[in-house]
Amino acid sequence: MADRRTSIMEGAARVIARRGVRGLRVEELAAEAGVSTALIYYHFKDRAGILRATLEFINDRAGRYTTERSPDLPPLDARGELEQTLLLELQDAPDVRENSTAWGELRACAVFDPDLRDDLARATRVWVREVAELVGQVRPMASEAALSGAAERLTALVEGLSSRWLSGSLPLPHARDLMASAITGELDRLG
Secondary structure, three states: OHHHHHHHHHHHHHHHHHHOOOOOOHHHHHHHHOOOHHHHHHHHOOHHHHHHHHHHHHHHHHHHHHHOOOOOOOOOOHHHHHHHHHHOOOOOOHHHHHHHHHHHHHHHHHOOOHHHHHHHHHHHHHHHHHHHHHHHHHOOOOOHHHHHHHHHHHHHHHHHHHHHHHOOOOOHHHHHHHHHHHHHHHHHHHO
16 A cells, blocks of 8 residues: 555656646546545545645655765765755756645645645654754754754755756756755855
């Protein structure tokens, strides 16, 4: 059953990335995932459940592609881990493109959907907290407020750069350069 649930979540991320949240139709999702609509409703109850689970799925997937490293590579220092976490959100890989696009679509829809807004706000707070912890490993003497502020700015910048890159208004190498210089600026600012 876990494989079917994963197939449904992968399908939901693809459909949302292609058609947006408003374009998500359970029948299309079922066809994309190769399952019945009844199975989707069995797992997720309703459309809100599908959206909530998809948000969780893309967050988990992003966590995997931004933190997994080959065991052959030497471990990263704290700054390298911070840079990897943020810069790997800006890579030309199908799952990253899909995740970033779906995240943007969910964020845009949350403007008008209070339930989705709460779920997205929760997911964003977790992401900001994780980045603040990474920044804190590089600058352990910084205050919690300063770490949180730096993490807010860095995560917001990743989202903005990703949107610009995906829409074709910013080349990927330039987006990555801007992100890398922002990381340096935030760390310098924290002393």
